[in-house]
Amino acid sequence: MIKLITAILTALTTGAIYALMSTALVLVWRSTRIINFAQAGQAVLSTYIGYEVTVRTGSFWVGVVAAMIFGALLGAVIDRFFMRPIFKRIQSGPILMIAPVVATLGLLGIIQSIIGFKWGLTYQSLAAPVSTDGYTLFDRVIAFSPFNLLVVVFATVSMLLLTLLFQKTNIGLALRASAHSPEIARLSGIKVDFIRTLGWALAGAAGGLAGMLYIPSSYLYPNAMDVLLVFGFVAAVIGGLESLFGAVAGAMLLGFAISFATSYVSEKLVFPMAFIMLIVVLLIRPAGIFSKKKGRRD
Amino acid sequence: MLKLTPSKKRTIFFIAIGWALLLIGDRIGELRQYQGSFVAMYALAIASIILLTGYSGQLSLGHSALMAVGAYAGALSINNLHLHPAIALVIATFVAGLFGLLLGFGVARLSGPYLAGTTLALAVSLPTLANQFPILGGEQGVVFDVGLPPARFGENFSQYKWFFWISTLAVLIMLWLISNFVSSRYGRTFRAIRDNETAAALAGLNTGRLKVLAFAISSGMAGLAGGLLVMLISGVSPSAFPLSLSFSLLTGAVVTGVYSLRGVMLGGLVLVAIPEIADSLVTRIGGSEGFTATLPGFLVSALLILAVLFAPNGPGTLLHTFKKHH
Numbered sequence: 001m002i003k004l005i006t007a008i009l010t011a012l013t014t015g016a017i018y019a020l021m022s023t024a025l026v027l028v029w030r031s032t033r034i035i036n037f038a039q040a041g042q043a044v045l046s047t048y049i050g051y052e053v054t055v056r057t058g059s060f061w062v063g064v065v066a067a068m069i070f071g072a073l074l075g076a077v078i079d080r081f082f083m084r085p086i087f088k089r090i091q092s093g094p095i096l097m098i099a100p101v102v103a104t105l106g107l108l109g110i111i112q113s114i115i116g117f118k119w120g121l122t123y124q125s126l127a128a129p130v131s132t133d134g135y136t137l138f139d140r141v142i143a144f145s146p147f148n149l150l151v152v153v154f155a156t157v158s159m160l161l162l163t164l165l166f167q168k169t170n171i172g173l174a175l176r177a178s179a180h181s182p183e184i185a186r187l188s189g190i191k192v193d194f195i196r197t198l199g200w201a202l203a204g205a206a207g208g209l210a211g212m213l214y215i216p217s218s219y220l221y222p223n224a225m226d227v228l229l230v231f232g233f234v235a236a237v238i239g240g241l242e243s244l245f246g247a248v249a250g251a252m253l254l255g256f257a258i259s260f261a262t263s264y265v266s267e268k269l270v271f272p273m274a275f276i277m278l279i280v281v282l283l284i285r286p287a288g289i290f291s292k293k294k295g296r297r298d
Numbered sequence: 299m300l301k302l303t304p305s306k307k308r309t310i311f312f313i314a315i316g317w318a319l320l321l322i323g324d325r326i327g328e329l330r331q332y333q334g335s336f337v338a339m340y341a342l343a344i345a346s347i348i349l350l351t352g353y354s355g356q357l358s359l360g361h362s363a364l365m366a367v368g369a370y371a372g373a374l375s376i377n378n379l380h381l382h383p384a385i386a387l388v389i390a391t392f393v394a395g396l397f398g399l400l401l402g403f404g405v406a407r408l409s410g411p412y413l414a415g416t417t418l419a420l421a422v423s424l425p426t427l428a429n430q431f432p433i434l435g436g437e438q439g440v441v442f443d444v445g446l447p448p449a450r451f452g453e454n455f456s457q458y459k460w461f462f463w464i465s466t467l468a469v470l471i472m473l474w475l476i477s478n479f480v481s482s483r484y485g486r487t488f489r490a491i492r493d494n495e496t497a498a499a500l501a502g503l504n505t506g507r508l509k510v511l512a513f514a515i516s517s518g519m520a521g522l523a524g525g526l527l528v529m530l531i532s533g534v535s536p537s538a539f540p541l542s543l544s545f546s547l548l549t550g551a552v553v554t555g556v557y558s559l560r561g562v563m564l565g566g567l568v569l570v571a572i573p574e575i576a577d578s579l580v581t582r583i584g585g586s587e588g589f590t591a592t593l594p595g596f597l598v599s600a601l602l603i604l605a606v607l608f609a610p611n612g613p614g615t616l617l618h619t620f621k622k623h624h
Contacts, residue, residue, distance in 0.1 A: 035411035037418070089607060098357045101414045102552060102606045105359075105545055109599025116592030222592075226541065230422045233415040268430055271423030278419055279404050282412070 002140055007263040008256075009144035015255025016155035020210035021225075021232025022239065022247040023162065024203040029241050030179035031199030032083065037104040039207050040229035041111030042078070044222060046071035046204065047211030048119060051126050051220055060129035060212075067208035075204025079197045082107065115222040128216035151213045158209060159248055162202070166244065175199060179242075230271075234278045240288020249290060253277075305478060312474040319466045323459060331458040332530070333570050335465035339526040341566035342469045344550040345476060345559055346519035352556035353480055354512035355492030357410070360417030361520045362543035363424035368394035368521025369528040369538070370434055373442040378433075383444040387468055387525045394521020395514050402513035407506050421544050425536035439535025442528040465526050472522055477559055479515070488512055542595060549602040555609070572597050 021039070028036040036042075050067025054060050083103065090099045128147040135144055166172035177185040178195040186192045211225060218224060235254045239246025257277055261269040281289060302310070323331060343365065350356050358364075372390035375381045381389070405416050428434045447460035479485060490498040491505050499505045528534040550569050554561035576593040 029411075035415055037414075086607060097355060097410060098351060098556070099606055101357055101359075101411060102548065102602060105548065106599045106603035106606070109545060109595055109602070113592040113596030113599060116588045116595070117586075118588075120586060120588030121591050122588075227422065230419050234419060237412070237415065266430075268426070271419075271426045275419050275423040278416060282408060282416065283404055286408070286412075 002138060002142060003263060005137065006142045006144065007259045009142065009148065010263070011252070011256040011259035012152050013144070013148040013255075014259060015252040016152045017210055017214045017228065018231045018235045018254055019159065019248045019251035020155055020206050020213070021228045022235035022251045023159070023244055024206040024210065025232050025236045026239070026241060026244060026247040027199050027203040027206065029236070031175070031196045032079070034083070034100040034104060035233065036200075036203065037101065037229065038078065038107035038111060039203065039232070040223075040225040041108040041115075042071060042074050042204055043207030043211040043228070044220075044225040045111050045115055046074065046208030047126075047215050047220060047224070048115060050208065050212045051124065051215070054126065060127070063126075064209065064212045067212045068205040069208075071204035071206075071208025071211075072201040073204070075200040075202075075207075076197050078107065078204075079200035083200075084193070112222040119222075121221060123219040123221050126212075126215045126220055132217065147216060154209065154213060158206070159244075162206075162244065171195075171198070231274055234274045237278060238281050238289060240290055242288070243290065246288055246290045250288070253289075304481065308477055308481075309474065312470055312477075316467070316470050319470075320463075323462050323466070328456055328458040331456070331462040335458075335461045335526070335530055336570045337563065337566035338462075338465040338469040339523050339530065339566070340547075340550060340569045341562040342472055342526070343520055343523035343547050344554065344565040344569075345473055345562045346516045346523065347547050347551040348554070348556055348559055348562065349476060349480065349519065350512055350516040351551060352558065353485060353492060354488040354509055355495075356509060356513065357414045358417040358513075358516070359414055359541070359544045359548070360420035360424075361516075361547055362539040362541060363417075363421045364394050364398060364517045364520040365524025365527060365543070366425060366428070366534070366536070366539040367397045367517075368524035369442070369534040370428065370440075371521065372525035373440045373528060373534045374433065376442065376444075377440055383464075383529075387464075387522060387529075390525035391472075391518045391522040394524065395518030397521075398517020399510065399514035401517070402510035405513070407509060418541070418544075421539075421541050425539055428536045435535070437535060437537070439533050439538070441533045442525075443532060444529050461530055464529065468522060468526060472519060473559070473562070476515075476519065480559065484508075484511070542598075545602075546598055549598050549605070552602055552605045568601070569598075572601075 021043070024039050024043070025036060028034055028039070046067040049070040050063040053066035054063030057063070086099065086103050090096055130146040130150055132145045132147045134141045135146070136142070164172075166175060174185070174190045174195050175198065177188070177190055178192045179199075182192050185195075207225075210228065214228060215224060231254060232251070235251035236247050237250070238253055239248070239250030241247075254274060254277060258270055258273050261273040319334075323334070326334070343361065346364075347358065347361060350358055368390035371393035372386040375386045375389045376383060401420070405413055408416060428439075429436050434440065444460075444464065447455045447457065451460075480488070487498070487503050487508055490501065490503060491508060495505055524539070528538060531538060546569055550562075550565035553568055554565035573594045576590075576597055580590045580593060
């Protein structure tokens, strides 16, 4: 019973963090048709900024805000001054197919090296604002702490805010329109380029938040978020890459699958489980399990 | 005057390179022989990326994992089956190829970012799997020992020269096979699929099956490169195949031009030279530990971005546009 409860609560925590990462990937994919592999670097750099601010001000919350603002700015700058010029240059030829992946990977390397130059490769730890000791349930300590609860709450609230933004505001409408059909959106007077940069900024903020919520339970080092990038990608593909709801649902599904596999079968099944889920979804429903469209292989 | 077919010309070309390398190998020091072996190994790994990306239009970030598959297969066949190292390298090639074939059924029909992300997940997850099986030796890994050079080469024949011979010979044979392959009917069909998949399918090509085939062959090449890599570092462990290896290979492929196998040696040279350049930069300007450790990665990434920006189709096109402007 305890085992079951722990597995569910762990799934919620990890799922919440995966959801932030997959949301970041989906936001960029919807607006630019790019899987942003640099997201791991952007998120971890934002977390370093959040870490510095936390250390200076002594407040984790100020750090979170700083990480999200920095993440948003970094995302916008990358789109405006890196991605857009690259795709102005490369408009045809076979390289067009691999250029987005190569460009974001190169960017990932650059960001992580900059972190290495500035902070070194050592592991830093970021103290959580609330206790990380597990709650006691039926006289036993379970692997779910007040901090984990906070992670779940924060992720849920930010998802709700994002949903409100998308469904209830004009900007949200513009974001959806530009993702759905950039040409028609442009003709209707939407500044598609601006909206595209906004998508990158929102994704950057989500990544920064994911970092600040994930790092206290782990360590801060340049490659700290690489693993989350992979999980975020798997979650986004499970959800179909197109919808925010899919991204969150996919992340939760992945969180539950990994949590149950690790607590009931073997601790070491984290990566194999994610990979198996990815392959199964791609083989059976390449458009994502929540999608009604048939086939999305390009 | 004797008229040569292109395939005969190619064979003569490869024999000439082999002969030249044999002579060069006699005249360079042990360090250069060792580095030369790495150049050859990287050239093969880059060729495997080029075959996949440049010829059949797929992008893989999982080649570090495929190299690991070949490396473990080779090591196990030497250690547990006591096979001859040459046979072990052949086994490394075939096991990785078979693995790639199975994987290809799942992923090769995907395209663009889907394939990149899936192979990325593979590169991250496969090395952690190695810790699960005791036979693979966990974090320590297992030894990969090709043994001393045969006695008939004399006492002055060093281990490094032996490595150099094995690497260059294996790589030359493989590249010769592959260059024949890509100039065959298959090479043309691959390029047709890369350039326009719909048109290729309409022309009656089974694009799905051909993509899986390209993936399998590329995996086999990567497997052989993996076997050679662990021969050079004399042991195989999960940490020998980090994700950054895949990124380096991609950089090597983009720098040499993804659409031609001709420049693979250059790519291998670049990958071997980058840590050297980083080292000499550090000794000249100094720097913190973080700087020293991160510089090679920075150079690789910067090179990747510069190459894709300024010479997206390889250095050959750069020369071409340069000529056009002047």
